[in-house]
Amino acid sequence: MVDYLTCKMTSSSSSVYGYATLLFLAFLSSITQSQKLINTTSTAGGKQWAILVAGSNGYENYRHQADVCHAYQILRKGGLRDENIIVFMYDDIAFNVDNPRPGIIINKPFGHDVYAGVPKDYTGENCTVDNLFAVLLGNKSALTGGSGKVVGSGPNDNIFIYYADHGAAGLVGMPTGNDLYAKDLIEVFKKKHEAKSYKSMVFYLEACEAGSMFEGLLPSNWSIYAVTAANAEESSYGIYCPGDYPTPPQNFLLAWEIDLHDMSQETLQQQYEVVRRRTGFDYEDRSHVMQYGNMELIKDLLSVYMGTNPANDNYTVNIGIEAYPSMIPRAFDQRDATLLYFWHRYSKAPDGSDKKAEAHKDLLRLHSHIRHVDRSINHIAAILFGDENAANLMKFVRPSGQPLVDDWDCLKGLVKAYEKQCGALSWYGKKYTRVIANMCNGGIEVEQMTVASTKACLRNNSTSASDDDGTICIWGLDPNQGDREEWNESSIDITSSKEAKKHANP
Template sequence: MMVRCTAALFLLALSILSVADGRHDFLKLPSEGRRLFGSSPVGAYDDSAGTKWAVLVAGSNGYENYRHQADVCHAYQILKRGGLKDENIIVFMYDDIANNVENPRPGVIINSPHGEDVYKGVPKDYVGEDVTAHNFFAVLLGNKTALKGGSGKVVDSGPNDHIFIYYADHGAAGLLGMPTSREIYADELINVLKKKHASGTYKSLVFYVEACESGSMFEGLLPEGLNIYATTASNSEESSYAIYCPGYDPSPPPAYDTCLGDTYSVSWMEDSDSHNLQTETLKQQYQLVKNRTASQDPDLSSHVMQYGDLKLSAETLSVYMGTHPNKDNHTIVYDNSPRPSSGVINQRDADVLHFWHKFRGAPQGSAKKFEAQKQLAVAMAQRTHVDSSIQLIGKLIFGTDKGPQVLNSVRPAGQALVDDWDCLKSMVRTFETHCGSLSQYGMRHMRSIANICNAGVKKEQMGEASAQACATSLPFLGALSTAGS
């Protein structure tokens, strides 16, 4: 009942907020033993052999994205408690949340309603403008000379070492976001992973990804034989979900107007907090996380996926995360595992939810209330702009009837998003030249842009259609974003 009432109030309030230029356009929220699996796999590992490395990446910034840095900080605490050394844990996060003016507990970050501070002690290896795809790739490859800023720490691994990578942020088909620089494209990530494997500088690598459409980073791209096992929060065509959000159950403490975590992420981390990592396997955790991330409502859940060398899933979590002495006697009890939660929200709507609660909680007539109203108006106008622009571009290129069909098509499972990745990057640049940034929300149209490439459309056609589609809407959006500043 609480969720329904909150949602109803949310929509009602949005319907009476007008955009800042006074035209009274109404805003609307878019719908939107160790081995438990028989014989050991080839290359089975001894926990005592090799060094454990970890790379943790929060790919967003802004208080509305609080949850991503909270996720990464929590992951650090698990690894630190498991015995990994700071010299072997490399953290990427913008670091604008803990001491943000909106944070009700300055210097503290929590990842669940009653959680402890997960920010304490987290290394600040790559923060602010140093959180880039370029640095992430350099760190993973152990290439110190390629780094631009940051602590200089890299994965200086050897052939017997194990690497754990965890990424949390917004994503899209074939794309993972970064806070200020260019995004991480799937083909580039796979090429870096192949290069890392060719260097012979690890024994096994596990990659956890929290992002919308995150399965597309590996679908049809990650081959077997690299000793890489990956799991993702969602398949290649669906959103992932935020949890512990204001107005939802379970909700954060009253002072928080932003989501504290992401469903897939808190699922694997809360599982790691409570179970014996020396006996629980990657496969068992995958199943537990998959069950918790699912929901009775298909519109409020994503499908957790796995890719790569699935034989590695028979390994225990301790190979990558270490182990906590206090949990060594714990056993996995499926019946006692956390159940699916309905109190979740689409990742792409979490920022709007934050702006709304910020507006609702601010004193009448205050600067904070005006700021929140402007943030909400700009966010909603930007959504309308990018949605309508992509739709119009499709119709201009393919025709009124065929356009939606081409843009919305999904390739068969096991097939990569696009045939020509250079075309996709070029088309994105072309769109953004004429229509402005796709933004975190607009990345949802990456599949449509990929389909334009797959249909053989030339860059010049895309440029002409983009220029025509955005000739009037982009100037209005620019005026709105600067109004009152």
């Protein structure tokens, strides 16, 4: 799916890079203006619950917390009480030193503050996978810190979950502690299903390779319907990036017109089709919005989960799929988008300033990490499988419908073995979790991974200082100056990713 990286210009000297997700826009705008929605539309005496999760921290990930804050504001206006909305966010954005508007978070260009009033349920060190699972299961005794709020749902209640984060094959991140692995999420769903503690659940997941969290895993008989921003093997793409050219067109506002839809007549399936078209589903450089789980739920009206606004009765909008691609500027791979943030932070800092020097160090540190991970994973694959088989291992994707890996404990074990010897994979290195899963499926055990990782990372550390050519590959960082820009001060080249693929061989 296209992750909208909307630029928040706040002054001539500084800017905030906020992010709004088109998938989430479809949900949010579907419930915008529904002032009575949640408590007045619950069915059979049930309640509406919502869990909102920003799975990252750091100012470069502004978009995730901005979207979660926006979600809260929409749900609150819709009538959901605070005790039924549970928010997970690290809460390091609003008062971050880089925020030119302290205490304010926005999620669209020139937007209003969406931070005010957001509950601080699980923030900082309490924003963990374990707490998330405890909240979903309604298990207060398993909580460690936080507000103590949990989903106290019953058999007539509906649950909505929105999760925004960096993703990778088989997992999404959390800002503190362990990542959220697909198999663990499914196990929690299973417990929830067996406890008969919900009527239906809708899960919107915005992350790279988000489909791998449900592919071959989520049963069709649990009354759980999931929509993901990307399929199981592709990145989520971003547009309207900082410094992009041309600036967002006026018809960007069309993404918000879905709030006029008649939700008493529109189904979840119809909403999916709208989102699918708006993200350019049939175009190669776009991610693909996907559906998983109980497909019977796609027949449900939006009002079952989100209420309806009578003022929009009988409203329809018809825009053919051929119109959407012309509305969408070029897209950026999400891992490039993170680098883009740091590049702009460096390029906009005053020459000769401490801020410039600090930003330069951060960029070089990122560059070093990227090269280290690329080289070490390739070397490990060669040690374990040989050069020719390693090449196949790096590219192999299981057929659609199969889960990422047969033994999820093996995947966790191999990741831990790598990180113990080579350091954290981080947001970038997690692009290789599919490769590590392939190692598991190929019979590699933790002891073998430990030996290979030790060899690879000892070699990598001994050679990186001598043969680093200082090249960072990012797709089209500055459209105003072409695909390649040389930084004289830092001796770092910015190269389009298409060109980089021709010469990059970690």
